[in-house]
Amino acid sequence: MTTRPVDRTAALDPNWWRQAVVYQIYPRSFADANGDGIGDLSGIISRIDYLAALGVDAVWLSPFYPSALADGGYDVDDYRDVDPKIGTLDQFDILVAGLHAVGIKMIIDIVPNHSSDRHAWFVEALAAEPGSAERDRYIFRDGRGPNGDQPPSDWESVFGGSAWQRVPAGQWYLHLFAPEQPDLNWSNNEVREDFLTTLRFWGDRGVDGFRIDVAHALTKDLPDELPSQDQLHADGAFAEGAHPIWDRDEVHEVYAGWRKVFNSYDPPLAAVAEAWVPAHRRVRYASPDGLGQAFNFDLLQALWDRDQFKKIIADNLELAGRSGASSTWVFSNHDVIRHATRFGLASDELDADSLLPVAGRDWLKDGGPADREDRALGLARARAATLLALALPGSAYLYQGEELGLPEVADIPADRRQDPTFFRTAGDQIGRDGCRVPLPWTSDGPTFGFGGSEAHLPQPAWFADFAADRQDGVLGSTLELYRRALELRHRLQGSEELEWVATEPDLLVFRRPGGWLSVTNFGSEPVQLPAGEVLLLSEPGPIGLLPGNATAWLQES
Ligand code: NOJ
Numbered sequence: 001m002t003t004r005p006v007d008r009t010a011a012l013d014p015n016w017w018r019q020a021v022v023y024q025i026y027p028r029s030f031a032d033a034n035g036d037g038i039g040d041l042s043g044i045i046s047r048i049d050y051l052a053a054l055g056v057d058a059v060w061l062s063p064f065y066p067s068a069l070a071d072g073g074y075d076v077d078d079y080r081d082v083d084p085k086i087g088t089l090d091q092f093d094i095l096v097a098g099l100h101a102v103g104i105k106m107i108i109d110i111v112p113n114h115s116s117d118r119h120a121w122f123v124e125a126l127a128a129e130p131g132s133a134e135r136d137r138y139i140f141r142d143g144r145g146p147n148g149d150q151p152p153s154d155w156e157s158v159f160g161g162s163a164w165q166r167v168p169a170g171q172w173y174l175h176l177f178a179p180e181q182p183d184l185n186w187s188n189n190e191v192r193e194d195f196l197t198t199l200r201f202w203g204d205r206g207v208d209g210f211r212i213d214v215a216h217a218l219t220k221d222l223p224d225e226l227p228s229q230d231q232l233h234a235d236g237a238f239a240e241g242a243h244p245i246w247d248r249d250e251v252h253e254v255y256a257g258w259r260k261v262f263n264s265y266d267p268p269l270a271a272v273a274e275a276w277v278p279a280h281r282r283v284r285y286a287s288p289d290g291l292g293q294a295f296n297f298d299l300l301q302a303l304w305d306r307d308q309f310k311k312i313i314a315d316n317l318e319l320a321g322r323s324g325a326s327s328t329w330v331f332s333n334h335d336v337i338r339h340a341t342r343f344g345l346a347s348d349e350l351d352a353d354s355l356l357p358v359a360g361r362d363w364l365k366d367g368g369p370a371d372r373e374d375r376a377l378g379l380a381r382a383r384a385a386t387l388l389a390l391a392l393p394g395s396a397y398l399y400q401g402e403e404l405g406l407p408e409v410a411d412i413p414a415d416r417r418q419d420p421t422f423f424r425t426a427g428d429q430i431g432r433d434g435c436r437v438p439l440p441w442t443s444d445g446p447t448f449g450f451g452g453s454e455a456h457l458p459q460p461a462w463f464a465d466f467a468a469d470r471q472d473g474v475l476g477s478t479l480e481l482y483r484r485a486l487e488l489r490h491r492l493q494g495s496e497e498l499e500w501v502a503t504e505p506d507l508l509v510f511r512r513p514g515g516w517l518s519v520t521n522f523g524s525e526p527v528q529l530p531a532g533e534v535l536l537l538s539e540p541g542p543i544g545l546l547p548g549n550a551t552a553w554l555q556e557s
Contacts, residue, residue, distance in 0.1 A: 003052045006103035014267040017395060018326040019493055020057035021486055024399045026334045027064050027086055029438040032451025041087030041095050043451060048098045054403060055486030058105035060211050062334060068118055070180035071420055075116035079198040096206045105208035112195055113214040114181040122182050130171050137191055138182045139174040153226040160424035178420040186218040199261045209270030215285060216275040219250040247277045255290040279319055286325035293325045300330055304343050304381050306508050306522040327394035331385055332402050338435050341408035344378020364430045368410025379405045380549040383481060383538040384520055387551035390485050391518035393496035401439050404466045405478035408434040416458050433457055443467040488535055492516045515556035524548035532556045
């Protein structure tokens with residue numbers, strides 16, 4: 001493994017995030033140092049060399065806070081501590097210092113829409129009377145019906161089932177996600193102030209930025225007479241920015257306050273919004289007066305189709321320009337089916353609920369029989385797609401394991417599943433466990449080098465084929481492709497311009513400053529490569545040709 005020299009000036013660069021490659025770590029599934037089946041901070045510390053050799057610029061650490069794991073850690077008991085199951089604050093400091101020492105920044109997840117039901121505030125709220133200051137930190141309502149035993153509205157939670165939960169013989173509280181995730185009341189000043197304290201707490205500990213969970217749901221405006229679920233979802237029922245729950249304009253007042261905190265650090269802290277809003281509404285989240293950047297999940301929902309890719313890229317570059325931010329590119333994360341599988345599922349349309357090709361839902365439910373999944377094709381397209389995205393201006397967000405070409409694990413038995421979506425929909429939505437299976441580091445051993453004798457989610461036998469040690473140093477492996485791509489990107493990356501190059505229908509070709517050319521063949525037949533020195537190919541092919549489902553990087557003379 002070679003590691004590029006640490007660039008000390010990048011540490012002080014206020015724009016470091018604009019074209020950063022950010023590697024998402026889902027801590028419980030990355031590396032388990034103490035062998036209890038759950039990944040931990042020491043496990044991550046032991047893999048800092050791996051991250052440095054991969055060549056990423058930053059790590060985004062998904063929640064590591066104390067949590068009962070009702071939603072994989074997005075149910076936070078305490079925003080200013082580390083889950084004892086996975087480490088300590090001291091280990092967190094060692095991790096940040098270790099990453100910084102090799103030139104890698106640290107972004108952490110902030111979950112402001114809801115706490116967990118074990119958070120001290122919620123415990124106090126339950127012990128307090130209706131109408132009390134303690135209850136006002138959450139969203140409590142009386143129930144309907146003579147005994148108040150009907151929920152305040154028919155709203156469904158994102159994970160299925162009612163969005164209201166009753167406390168014993170009392171009021172109901174709102175939970176847009178699981179019942180263990182009560183929504184906080186962002187009209188309450190104490191809630192607002194406390195999050196500023198949390199941001200400073202982590203900023204002072206040396207983190208470089210934040211990923212903001214459900215950034216578009218914080219500020220709600222719930223009238224006494226609540227609209228129905230149908231009204232909530234009806235097109236045009238509410239003016240833009242005035243929906244009772246999602247994407248209200250006032251949320252930007254919150255982020256303007258956060259920005260002041262971010263800018264009190266040197267360099268300013270970075271932030272990226274997870275905001276599922278229409279593309280044009282992303283601009284405000286990404287504004288320099290707000291969070292500064294917002295995820296664009298468009299490629300994550302795209303089929304393998306040249307025209308779709310081209311439009312998404314062009315639209316997002318334009319939107320990013322409008323906000324003053326850089327764009328983000330992401331194919332995989334802890335919430336969606338891995339892209340090496342997605343691109344190998346036969347389908348020509350997407351299922352809106354699951355963000356999967358329509359074939360994907362049935363494929364997952366059936367435990368992934370191979371006839372609907374072309375694994376080789378999926379991997380080839382995933383490699384090509386990643387290479388394409390890594391040539392774009394903006395930040396690229398990678399999800400742990402994609403550098404191994406890891407497919408989704410479909411055949412997880414029901415009694416080993418963890419995702420609340422699976423349980424709250426009685427298995428109708430299979431959930432997200434299949435992309436959260438602990439990583440294979442070695443091709444042998446009880447947990448493929450993850451640690452311990454049994455991982456918290458079962459790893460299939462075929463994980464051996466994707467293990468990091470099988471790919472390390474192997475020319476053409478996905479791991480070596482990612483390493484080489486990140487090394488080259490670092491060297492070639494200049495200003496943020498992109499120029500489209502006109503070509504035949506199946507090809508997508510663009511030029512970056514300095515004559516860096518990216519050519520993707522969305523078709524299945526090989527095509528002639530344009531003139532230039534070939535720097536990298538996602539699939540090998542005869543000299544001068546680019547195979548189908550492949551990307552090449554070239555240097556024009
Ligand atoms: C988005 C996160 O990415 C997801 O994993 C989580 O379940 C929800 N927000 C709720 O926090």
